[in-house]
Amino acid sequence: MIIKCISIDDEYLATKVLESHLNEIPDFKLIASFSNPLEAISTIENEDINVIFIDINMPKMNGLDFIKSINTKAHFVITTAHREFAAESYDLNVVDYLLKPIAFSRFLKATQKIKNLFKPDFPQDYGNSEKTSIFIKVDKKHVKVKFDDIFYVESLKDYVKIFTKTGNYLVHKSLTSLEEELPTEKFLRIHRSFLISLNEVEFIEGNSIQINKKRIPIGRKYAETTKNILLDMNE
Incomplete structure (x- = not known):
């Protein structure tokens, strides 16, 4: 089976990165790219599109509003530089939420999720399509x-x-690399040196949070997004 895709994104470089990634993955075909959602309506209605990769902040129409308004059997994957819309997007049953710049390793995981939606058209992947754990290398053990x-x-x-x-566990790995392996709906970068589990936050006070009796600082550039996401979780 060939999975037919379209891209909706007003950023030229982001579109080119997506095209490059898709060209490296068998069974996926990019049918067309559009700079805003309204341009894509005709193709969605007249072509048998399987997956729509869509940005959020775009001219003429917001990507999330477009997902809510369009009637299609196609699956959506969010591609954005803004983490704060993750909770809302998962309420819309998107397949995945990819943060720009999108690393190929992270994109590959998204395509595996997509393939699992089309069983038995593809051989079943080992393990659960929704991962619940990771293996980390500690000394000589995984x-x-x-x-x-x-x-x-x-x-x-x-x-x-x-x-x-x-x-x-002390692991020889960068925080950015580990962040790419963790689900965005469960974990959040709140400081250049800290990544937290959203479900483990006990409280927010000023520019810090507490988890397991540990005060963790919130970085200045992460402050607005962190507070918005944590406070929205309880609404």
Whole structure:
């Protein structure tokens, strides 16, 4: 089966990155690219489109509003530079939420999710399509860590320290690299040195939060997004 895709994004470079990524993945075909949602309506209505990669902030129409308004069987994948819309997008049953700049490794995981939607047209992938854990390399072992067990992660130069309910792990990996492996609906970067589990936040006070009795600072550039996401979770 060939999975037919379209891209809706007003950023030329972002469109080119998406095209390049799709060209590297078998069974996916980019039918067309559009700079705003209204231009794509005719193609969506007249072509058998399987997946729509769509930005959020665009001229003429917001991507989330477009998803709410269009009647289509196609699956949506959000591609955006803004993390704060993640919770709202998952309420719309999007397949994935990709943050720009989109690393190829992260994009590949999204395409595996998409393939799982078209079973039995594709061989079933090993494991669950919705991952609940990751393996991290500690010394000479690969240790399985459940997402729900993670409190937060701290960057320590060339290492990260993962604080969990079952123990703490020092891993030779960058915080950005680990962030790409964790689901965006469960984890949030709140500081250049800290990544947190959204469900483990006990309270927000000023420019810090508390998790497991640990005060964690909120970086200035992350402050607005962090507070918006955490406060929206309880609405």
